[in-house]
Amino acid sequence: MEEGWIDACAIDDIEEEDVIGFEHGGHAYALYRTLDDRFFCTDGLCTHEQVHLCDGLVMDTIIECPKHNGRFDFTNGKAKGAPVCVDLKTYETEVRDGRLFIKAG
Amino acid sequence: MARPAMIIVGSGEAGGCAAVALREAGWEGPITLYGEERHGPYERPPLSKELLTEKEPPKPRPSAEAGRFDELGISHRPNSRVIDIDPAGKEISLHSGQTAHYEKLLLATGARARLMSVPGSEYALTLRSFEDAWALRHLFGAGGHAVIIGGGFIGLELAASAIKLGGRVTLLENQERLLSRAVPAELAQRLHEEHVCRGVRFHFGASVSRVERRAVILENGERIAGDVVICGIGAEPETALARKAGLRAQNGIVTDDRLCTSNPAIYACGDCAASVHPQFSDQPMRFESWQIAREQGALAGRNMAGANERQSIVPWFWSQQYDLHLQIAGLPDLGKSTVVRPLSDDAVLQFYIDGGGRLVGAAALGQLSDVARDMRIAQMLIARKATPDPAVLAATERRLKTLLAA
Ligand SMILES: Cc1cc2nc3c(=O)[nH]c(=O)nc-3n(C[C@H](O)[C@H](O)[C@H](O)COP(=O)(O)OP(=O)(O)OC[C@H]3O[C@@H](n4cnc5c(N)ncnc54)[C@H](O)[C@@H]3O)c2cc1C
Numbered sequence: 104m105e106e107g108w109i110d111a112c113a114i115d116d117i118e119e120e121d122v123i124g125f126e127h128g129g130h131a132y133a134l135y136r137t138l139d140d141r142f143f144c145t146d147g148l149c150t151h152e153q154v155h156l157c158d159g160l161v162m163d164t165i166i167e168c169p170k171h172n173g174r175f176d177f178t179n180g181k182a183k184g185a186p187v188c189v190d191l192k193t194y195e196t197e198v199r200d201g202r203l204f205i206k207a208g
Numbered sequence: 209m210a211r212p213a214m215i216i217v218g219s220g221e222a223g224g225c226a227a228v229a230l231r232e233a234g235w236e237g238p239i240t241l242y243g244e245e246r247h248g249p250y251e252r253p254p255l256s257k258e259l260l261t262e263k264e265p266p267k268p269r270p271s272a273e274a275g276r277f278d279e280l281g282i283s284h285r286p287n288s289r290v291i292d293i294d295p296a297g298k299e300i301s302l303h304s305g306q307t308a309h310y311e312k313l314l315l316a317t318g319a320r321a322r323l324m325s326v327p328g329s330e331y332a333l334t335l336r337s338f339e340d341a342w343a344l345r346h347l348f349g350a351g352g353h354a355v356i357i358g359g360g361f362i363g364l365e366l367a368a369s370a371i372k373l374g375g376r377v378t379l380l381e382n383q384e385r386l387l388s389r390a391v392p393a394e395l396a397q398r399l400h401e402e403h404v405c406r407g408v409r410f411h412f413g414a415s416v417s418r419v420e421r422r423a424v425i426l427e428n429g430e431r432i433a434g435d436v437v438i439c440g441i442g443a444e445p446e447t448a449l450a451r452k453a454g455l456r457a458q459n460g461i462v463t464d465d466r467l468c469t470s471n472p473a474i475y476a477c478g479d480c481a482a483s484v485h486p487q488f489s490d491q492p493m494r495f496e497s498w499q500i501a502r503e504q505g506a507l508a509g510r511n512m513a514g515a516n517e518r519q520s521i522v523p524w525f526w527s528q529q530y531d532l533h534l535q536i537a538g539l540p541d542l543g544k545s546t547v548v549r550p551l552s553d554d555a556v557l558q559f560y561i562d563g564g565g566r567l568v569g570a571a572a573l574g575q576l577s578d579v580a581r582d583m584r585i586a587q588m589l590i591a592r593k594a595t596p597d598p599a600v601l602a603a604t605e606r607r608l609k610t611l612l613a614a
Contacts (some may be wrong), residue, residue, distance in 0.1 A: 155577070159581065160585065167584060169581065170526075171498075171499075171582070185502070186271070188272050
């Protein structure tokens with residue numbers, strides 16, 4: 104695989120419509136799986152209060168921050184309204200042989 | 209004549225949300241937000257928590273809306289205390305002597321720390337504003353012994369912050385247990401144990417007879433000396449303006465389910481308002497909660513712009529002490545039975561079900577990572593007036609999320 108891609112987890116480590124956390128090089132990421140088996144990756148911390156998003160609830164393609172229910176669309180990182188107004192950074196993903204790779208950095 | 213203008217009194221959490229919502233709901237005329245503080249809307253929850261303990265010099269954390277005022281053409285006037293309302297002339301007066309005419313007026317004046325009525329009460333510090341927190345931070349930073357009067361949320365959060373900074377804490381509570389009004393007994397007990405384990409000393413059933421600069425004297429003659437005395441015995445809604453203007457006020461400025469007061473041109477929301485939550489009761493209820501202040505602010509803004517929406521907010525509140533997060537949704541008090549769902553070895557969620565099987569409240573205590581998801585689902589179920597099967601609520605092997613699909 105080309106430069107910059109990281110083997111993050113087995114796809115079955117993530118349940119459908121759910122999220123897990125992943126750390127690499129001191130950076131926190133959040134990895135998502137949708138009901139129709141698409142995979143996404145964003146920064147792991149909420150832009151509002153630096154809380155781990157992997158503890159939040161996934162509904163469809165929305166992740167809610169566990170602390171104040173700030174909402175983001177994890178497919179594009181867009182903040183979906185107050186109290187969050189800064190978008191989340193997203194990263195490319197690819198599934199190979201049952202494993203999820205992310206393009207970090 | 210001037211263009212019709214919307215005026216908001218109080219630039220706190222609710223006032224800021226209302227201003228933005230008014231504009232987003234299509235109001236094109238002037239919007240002016242008057243606040244007596246020198247800051248724009250900022251978050252109060254960190255004042256008893258991170259702001260006291262984090263290393264960086266503290267700054268007020270602006271609410272999300274504050275950064276949008278310019279772009280939305282909202283005029284914010286800090287250091288501006290409103291001292292009078294003339295409902296007949298639809299005019300407010302500021303302490304500076306200026307007056308301003310309103311088309312509709314929103315009172316979002318919040319609450320202020322309740323004071324004790326014993327000799328020397330002025331020696332006890334209270335916490336409501338950024339400046340209050342700043343003063344406490346300096347005293348806490350020196351370590352020492354804090355004597356805290358009142359085992360409510362603010363008293364307990366302050367105790368946790370003082371301990372985190374290496375200080376000692378004695379907490380005086382006049383009831384026989386902590387948080388007796390707001391929190392179910394088992395959860396309050398768990399919080400109590402955590403504080404004891406961290407070294408907080410408690411006096412229950414303690415009634416204060418007098419306060420000195422560095423000591424509290426109890427009715428039984430006992431003298432509890434410390435380096436700082438703090439009073440955290442709750443907050444009182446800021447209703448003085450409303451009363452003077454002849455608006456109905458009891459425990460808060462009374463509003464209907466659209467947040468309109470007894471005067472059709474005047475609305476009220478947030479900590480200062482006692483409003484009707486039709487999905488729970490026809491009696492006005494007042495809350496002190498960040499989330500409610502935000503949602504009511506937004507609703508008041510939309511209704512002032514003409515929406516005429518009834519409120520359907522599910523109350524939601526959190527507190528953080530040490531690593532423990534407490535979250536409460538809905539109205540646990542309305543429950544007739546309780547269903548317990550263990551979330552981990554040290555986290556529990558309780559559901560409160562009314563006589564008709566409807567889920568009316570939920571409360572959880574534990575690490576944020578253990579409680580957050582299931583509490584959020586509980587909140588959604590409460591909003592839907594769901595009547596979930598208690599067996600599923602209690603069964604940890606069943607994902608709660610499946611109940612949302614039902
Ligand atoms: C220390 C602390 C910790 C908290 N922690 C939590 C928590 O963990 N979780 C939670 O859910 N909630 C918490 N809260 C509660 C939450 O912050 C409040 O519910 C929320 O701030 C209420 O918003 P509000 O806009 O109604 O009132 P406020 O935020 O109090 O704003 C009202 C504003 O109006 C101004 N004002 C009043 N009268 C006038 C006047 N006549 N003219 C001009 N201006 C006026 C006041 O100065 C103030 O700036 C906490 C509160 C405090 C104080």
